[in-house]
Amino acid sequence: MVIDKHPMDDWLRKDRIPHIWCPSCGIGIVATCYIDALRASGIDRDKATVISGIGCTGRIPGYMNLDSFHTTHGRALPFATGIKLANPELNVTILSGDGDLFAIGGNHFIHAARRNIDLTVICVNNFTYGMTGGQVAPTTPMKAISATSPYGNFEHPFNLVHVASAAGAIYVARWTTLHVRRLRNAILEAMTKRGFSFIEVISPCPTSYARSNKLGTGLDIMRFYQQRSVIRHGFDPAKTDITMSSEIIVGKFVDSEKPTFTDNYEEYCKKLKENK
Amino acid sequence: MVVNEFNNKLIIVISGQAGQGVSTVESILTSILKKNGYNVFATKEYMSRIRGGCNSSEIIVSDISINSFCDKIDILFPLDKGYSSHLLKRISRDTIMIGEKGNFYPDHENIIEIDFSSIARKLGGNIYTNIVIAGLMLGMLDTDISISEEFIQGFFGKKDNEVIKKNIEAIRSGMAEGISLKQIKINIEKKEFVKTNLLFSGTDSIALGAIAGGCNFIASYPMSPSTGVLTFLSQQSREFGIIAEQAEDEISAINMSLGASYAGARSMVTTSGGGFALMIEGVSLCGMTETPLVIHIGQRPGPATGLPTRTEQGDLEMVLYSGHGSFPRIIFAPSTLENGFCITQKAFNLADKFQIPVFILTDQYFLDTYYDIEPDTLDIPDTGNKSCIIESNLDYKRYELTINGISPRSVPGYGKGLVVVDSDEHDEIGHLTEDLDIREEMNRKRISKIEEIKKAIIPPVLLGDLNRNYVIVSWGSTFNVIAEALKNKEFKDIALMHLIQVYPLHDSIPEYLKNKTIILIENNETGQLGRLLKLEFGINIEKRILKSNGLPFSKEEIEENLRIALRS
Numbered sequence: 001m002v003i004d005k006h007p008m009d010d011w012l013r014k015d016r017i018p019h020i021w022c023p024s025c026g027i028g029i030v031a032t033c034y035i036d037a038l039r040a041s042g043i044d045r046d047k048a049t050v051i052s053g054i055g056c057t058g059r060i061p062g063y064m065n066l067d068s069f070h071t072t073h074g075r076a077l078p079f080a081t082g083i084k085l086a087n088p089e090l091n092v093t094i095l096s097g098d099g100d101l102f103a104i105g106g107n108h109f110i111h112a113a114r115r116n117i118d119l120t121v122i123c124v125n126n127f128t129y130g131m132t133g134g135q136v137a138p139t140t141p142m143k144a145i146s147a148t149s150p151y152g153n154f155e156h157p158f159n160l161v162h163v164a165s166a167a168g169a170i171y172v173a174r175w176t177t178l179h180v181r182r183l184r185n186a187i188l189e190a191m192t193k194r195g196f197s198f199i200e201v202i203s204p205c206p207t208s209y210a211r212s213n214k215l216g217t218g219l220d221i222m223r224f225y226q227q228r229s230v231i232r233h234g235f236d237p238a239k240t241d242i243t244m245s246s247e248i249i250v251g252k253f254v255d256s257e258k259p260t261f262t263d264n265y266e267e268y269c270k271k272l273k274e275n276k
Numbered sequence: 277m278v279v280n281e282f283n284n285k286l287i288i289v290i291s292g293q294a295g296q297g298v299s300t301v302e303s304i305l306t307s308i309l310k311k312n313g314y315n316v317f318a319t320k321e322y323m324s325r326i327r328g329g330c331n332s333s334e335i336i337v338s339d340i341s342i343n344s345f346c347d348k349i350d351i352l353f354p355l356d357k358g359y360s361s362h363l364l365k366r367i368s369r370d371t372i373m374i375g376e377k378g379n380f381y382p383d384h385e386n387i388i389e390i391d392f393s394s395i396a397r398k399l400g401g402n403i404y405t406n407i408v409i410a411g412l413m414l415g416m417l418d419t420d421i422s423i424s425e426e427f428i429q430g431f432f433g434k435k436d437n438e439v440i441k442k443n444i445e446a447i448r449s450g451m452a453e454g455i456s457l458k459q460i461k462i463n464i465e466k467k468e469f470v471k472t473n474l475l476f477s478g479t480d481s482i483a484l485g486a487i488a489g490g491c492n493f494i495a496s497y498p499m500s501p502s503t504g505v506l507t508f509l510s511q512q513s514r515e516f517g518i519i520a521e522q523a524e525d526e527i528s529a530i531n532m533s534l535g536a537s538y539a540g541a542r543s544m545v546t547t548s549g550g551g552f553a554l555m556i557e558g559v560s561l562c563g564m565t566e567t568p569l570v571i572h573i574g575q576r577p578g579p580a581t582g583l584p585t586r587t588e589q590g591d592l593e594m595v596l597y598s599g600h601g602s603f604p605r606i607i608f609a610p611s612t613l614e615n616g617f618c619i620t621q622k623a624f625n626l627a628d629k630f631q632i633p634v635f636i637l638t639d640q641y642f643l644d645t646y647y648d649i650e651p652d653t654l655d656i657p658d659t660g661n662k663s664c665i666i667e668s669n670l671d672y673k674r675y676e677l678t679i680n681g682i683s684p685r686s687v688p689g690y691g692k693g694l695v696v697v698d699s700d701e702h703d704e705i706g707h708l709t710e711d712l713d714i715r716e717e718m719n720r721k722r723i724s725k726i727e728e729i730k731k732a733i734i735p736p737v738l739l740g741d742l743n744r745n746y747v748i749v750s751w752g753s754t755f756n757v758i759a760e761a762l763k764n765k766e767f768k769d770i771a772l773m774h775l776i777q778v779y780p781l782h783d784s785i786p787e788y789l790k791n792k793t794i795i796l797i798e799n800n801e802t803g804q805l806g807r808l809l810k811l812e813f814g815i816n817i818e819k820r821i822l823k824s825n826g827l828p829f830s831k832e833e834i835e836e837n838l839r840i841a842l843r844s
Contacts, residue, residue: 016707049688051535054699062698062708067688069538070698070708071531072561078495078528082535082543083688085519086493090539090689108531111524272514 011035016063021056024218026177026203030124031060033180034095037187048091051080053100055131056205057124060095074105077112080119088118088262093191098125098139102158106138113167113196117261120191121198125160126205134208141244145212161237164198165254171197172237172254177204178225179250186252195260202248213244280372281461285338287346288413291363292355295327297406301353302333304410308427310475310648312419313466315341317647321362321827324500324584330360337417339465343612343647344757347830351460353409354379362827372460374412388459395449404446411450417462421451470648477646478638478753479504481613482572485620486544487516490661491570493543495521495532497551500584501640502574505546526551530558530569537567538697540665540687542624544570549578549591556598559633563603565697566675566683566722568627568634570620575639577826586826587640589752589799595635596779596808602719604630604726607779609637609752611737614653615776616642621656628664630729631685637778639799641828642753668693673704677717681724726780733782740771746842747789749817750797751775751805754829758797761834770795770838778805786813795819795841799829819844 006012012035021027038048048066052058054073061068067090071079076094084092094101101109101123112119128146129135136149139160143152165172171190175183183201190197204210204221215221225248233251240249259267288305292298299320306316315338322331334349336342349371357379359367364381373380374388390412396404407428414424424447432440476484483505486494496506510520519536523529526547533543547555552573562569573595577588595607606626610616616638623634668686672693676683683704688695696706701718703709739759746769750758755774762772773788775781796806796817801824809815821837823829 013707046689046692059708065694067695068697068706069535069565070700072557072699075527075531075558075561078523078531079535079538081521081528082493082495082532082537082541083539084535085521085532086536086539086541086543087687087689107524108528111528 008032008035011039011065012063013065019063020059022207024204024206024221025056026126026201027057027060027124029177029180030057030095030122030183030201030203031063033184033187034060034093034122035064036184037191040188041192043091043191047089048093049083051076051083051092051094053096053105055097055100055129057095057097058100074100074103074108076100077105077108077119077121081112081115081117084117084119084262088266091191092118093120093122095122095124097130098123098127098160099129099137102160102163103138110163110167113164113169113198115261116168116170116196116258118194119196120187121196122187122201123160123198124201124203126203126209128205128209130205130208134205134212141242143244144209146209147212157242159237159241160200161198161240161253164200165237168196168258169198169254170195170256170258171252173198173252174200174202174240174250176202176225176229176248176250178222178229194263195258202242202250277459279459279461281463282350283463284340285336285342286462286464287348287350288335288337288353289332289349289351289363289366290335290353290355290409291330291332291359293328293358294323294325294331296355298331298333298355301406301410302335304407304427304431305335305413306646307475308410308414308419308424309337309417310473311423311427311471312417313468313470314417314464315339315467315470315648316475317341317343317645319345319641319645319828322585330356330358330363332360332363337464339467341647342760344760345641345645345828345830347832354381355405355409388457390453395453396446399446399449400442404442407443407446408450408453411447412454412457414447415451415454416457416460417464418466419451421448424451469650473648473650474654475646475648476613477504478613478616478643479508480646481610481616482546482620482636482638482643483508483512485617486570486624487512487518488617488656488659489570489621489624490542491544491624492517493519493533493536493541494545495523495529495536495543496546497523497526497529499548499551500574501576501643502546502548502551502572504643505572505574526554527557530555530571531561533569534558534562534565534567537569538565538687538695540690542568542628544572544624546572546574548574548576549594550581552591552594552598560599560601561699562633563599563601563605563722564699566631566685567697568631570623570627570634570636572620572636572638574643575637577824583826585640587799587828588824588826589637589639589754589804590801590824592637592751592778592804592808595637603632603722604729605633605635605779606630606729606777607635607637608734608776609778610642611752611755611774611776613645613647614649617654618656619776622658625658625661626732630682630725632725632729637752639753641799665690667691668695674706675702675704675718675721677704677721680728681721682728730780733780734777735782735784736788737774737776738771738788739774742771742788744769744771745793746770746795747792748772748795748797749775749789749805749809751778754797754799757829757831758834760831761838764835766835767838769842775805778808781808781812785809786815789815793819795821795838797821797829797834800824
């Protein structure tokens with residue numbers, strides 16, 4: 001059977017395809033999952049906005065047929081905070097990489113989570129700086145080789161789901177790009193949930209990270225995810241560190257309720273109106 | 277008994293440790309004096325500490341507006357025995373010190389001893405000392421007790437009645453002392469119309485101007501001396517529908533404000549040089565994405581932390597060149613508080629119209645100064661604040677190429693089209709592109725907006741006729757003090773050209789300066805505006821009056837330096 005129209009065509013900026021990502025890269029899978037989730041959510045398309053920082057993942061919004069803003073390195077979250085405060089009706093999703101969100105944008109991340117502003121953050125974690133040429137990231141596991149850790153990384157990495165839950169995120173999950181359906185469902189859940197939601201997606205970087213650390217081809221990495229991933233919903237995020245040799249614990253770790261920044265603000269505004 | 281007589285004006289200084297209430301006395305006195313019909317001016321200099329040290333406030337009471345800092349001190353109220361070296365330089369033999377025994381400067385002869393503390397203690401404690409001092413000054417001048425009482429009611433309104441009652445007693449006791457003080461005779465005429473004048477500070481002028489300009493979003497990070505604008509707008513946010521957010525740092529602040537602007541808000545940030553250094557990345561994003569933004573910078577001496585609570589006009593060059601890449605910008609530097617209000621309102625409309633960053637450069641002196649203002653002088657020509665945002669249609673292009681470089685701006689969720697924005701170089705729709713021809717077209721488009729911007733440049737303010745041989749060139753907060761000094765007949769051959777818009781510069785400037793001896797006055801070490809004039813117009817300036825010790829120019833200092841300039 002030949003289909004001349006891809007089911008995602010309406011949601012993509014077809015004229016922008018082919019995309020820039022390397023063969024076997026996981027970012028396209030994440031983009032697809034996001035669109036699929038958005039479509040299933042029933043959210044008015046005119047009310048959906050995607051924001052990104054810089055890097056390979058930062059290029060996602062450029063391929064989406066949605067209101068979008070490709071900001072500068074690390075600044076997607078403060079920018080998105082401004083949008084959400086100025087127009088709370090918009091459904092704002094941030095799609096960015098681990099370096100962008102947790103190195104240069106690390107301070108913004110913890111504060112956005114602390115505020116519990118109603119944003120959905122999808123972080124594609126490929127353990128490296130892809131676009132700049134495979135340098136060490138705050139997520140690079142100990143001993144891993146990168147362009148700037150040629151003798152193996154000496155620094156302890158961040159465990160992103162732990163950081164997010166400690167900083168106050170009300171929804172925290174981790175999946176790999178192998179877990180397509182679970183990832184799509186998680187995004188759907190996160191984007192329809194009020195508050196600061198965070199999803200970490202473990203994703204291959206076949207060109208830099210996988211090659212430097214001899215992880216094999218894209219298919220090998222998928223097999224690796226299949227063998228190493230263990231689904232543990234509700235597991236303590238503090239105990240989900242990822243090392244070169246450990247299991248990858250995936251699942252939904254946090255799903256809690258807490259009034260959001262805009263809820264608190266709107267409640268105050270409502271009270272004012274009642275008292276008038 | 278020697279009687280000291282003061283006619284038409286009186287310069288009062290209150291000095292003391294941080295935390296002793298110097299500012300409280302200042303604000304009570306100025307408010308009540310204005311309500312009685314006296315013209316008032318006040319400014320403060322203070323150390324970067326919450327307790328201790330030596331701070332001082334100057335209050336000028338007069339029968340015509342004197343809105344400039346003077347070195348001379350007629351009456352000094354020392355609340356403490358500590359004197360900073362810069363305060364000591366201002367004390368002359370004629371300065372009358374009024375205060376308690378232990379606080380007088382050793383060997384100063386012209387003193388009037390009043391035991392404020394014991395008067396205060398009789399009322400219930402030292403806490404009333406400042407009110408007694410304010411009362412004394414009010415008694416020495418011709419003021420109405422009912423105005424003072426009404427003010428105290430309002431000032432302490434949130435406290436219980438006992439507190440209000442005690443403070444009224446304190447002000448009464450102080451006034452009784454003041455009336456009985458026969459060594460000082462003050463003749464300053466009161467004016468009925470002054471009673472209804474507005475009394476506000478530089479900080480208020482910027483914040484009120486922002487409200488007048490339709491500002492509904494501010495994100496910032498506290499940094500002296502600019503913080504007051506954030507605090508003011510936070511406190512007024514309910515009244516005027518403003519979202520005021522304190523961000524985790526200045527990088528975040530400017531990005532939040534840009535995000536809000538993308539979503540349709542009229543947004544601003546307020547910061548000082550050190551905080552602005554962090555914002556520069558955002559300025560470049562603002563330039564690339566053509567997102568309107570107003571940036572207020574309250575200048576203070578740098579580099580680095582510098583002198584956190586003091587003043588300087590040292591950030592013009594940083595602001596001028598901030599942000600990598602080329603894109604147009606507007607830089608304003610308000611001359612007076614009235615002008616600060618009007619310029620800030622205008623800034624929001626220009627940012628919206630041209631889709632550029634618009635800067636407002638003030639400084640600590642400007643922000644911490646206040647005086648009474650006739651409401652009529654706050655005339656703003658364009659009160660409509662008409663928004664330039666359009667509803668998008670399906671084939672909307674955010675960066676459509678137009679003749680004047682300005683593309684119609686829409687916001688997400690308003691109309692059928694998409695608002696696509698990229699910090700990378702982009703095409704008309706807003707998509708990232710590496711088509712280098714488009715890059716050139718887009719760069720040209722952005723830069724070409726300057727022609728439209730130039731049509732709206734505010735011409736320089738001119739004082740004195742054009743036949744004079746000397747012209748002072750200055751900018752920003754120094755206007756009032758220079759204008760005041762030029763009232764002196766010695767300087768009848770000197771005119772003033774004062775810039776409110778420091779970038780882009782008005783074309784008329786070289787014409788005014790042709791064949792004149794130029795005297796540059798700037799509150800910085802290197803003459804940054806002078807260098808800009810050289811760069812833009814090839815103008816050479818030989819005579820320069822510069823200062824960067826963290827204090828503003830005083831009227832006397834300008835006079836003295838002008839005399840030197842005329843002689844040499």
